[in-house]
Amino acid sequence: MRNSQAYLECQVVDISTHGDNMTTIKPELGADICRRAIAKWGEERQRDMIIEEASELQKALLKYRRYDRTEEWRIKCVEEAVDMSIMLDQLLMMLSSQQEFDKVRRYKLCRLSKMIDGDMDHQTCENAERDDCCLV
Numbered sequence: 001m002r003n004s005q006a007y008l009e010c011q012v013v014d015i016s017t018h019g020d021n022m023t024t025i026k027p028e029l030g031a032d033i034c035r036r037a038i039a040k041w042g043e044e045r046q047r048d049m050i051i052e053e054a055s056e057l058q059k060a061l062l063k064y065r066r067y068d069r070t071e072e073w074r075i076k077c078v079e080e081a082v083d084m085s086i087m088l089d090q091l092l093m094m095l096s097s098q099q100e101f102d103k104v105r106r107y108k109l110c111r112l113s114k115m116i117d118g119d120m121d122h123q124t125c126e127n128a129e130r131d132d133c134c135l136v
């Protein structure tokens with residue numbers, strides 16, 4: 001019953017008025033679907049799926065480059081990146097909390113920004129304590 005309800009909620013938001021025939025899934029529903037996938041197939045199997053999806057994304061990116069960036073392979077890359085994103089959401093649910101994820105993400109983005117601006121090179125960042133590199 002709960003699963004059926006969630007599926008129906010997926011169909012609620014229709015953005016066809018914006019010229020697109022796709023439906024939108026609310027972020028909280030996406031998280032619920034990821035939790036249900038982990039519950040259904042288990043953590044070990046989902047971790048294996050992450051590796052499989054990473055491999056599919058690698059293959060699509062290589063084909064995209066090899067076949068002169070055709071539209072077919074561009075679309076395939078997008079699809080595989082989305083698969084990977086969904087699996088990463090599940091991985092983070094299994095290994096972390098949203099609070100920890102947000103904290104590490106802020107640190108990593110701050111560090112990247114400093115490297116882009118030339119304020120810190122990659123090796124310095126690798127050797128620095130987190131607080132020395134960026135406030136988190």
Ligand SMILES: [Mg+2]
Binds near residue numbers: 056080083
């Ligand atoms: Mg895939």
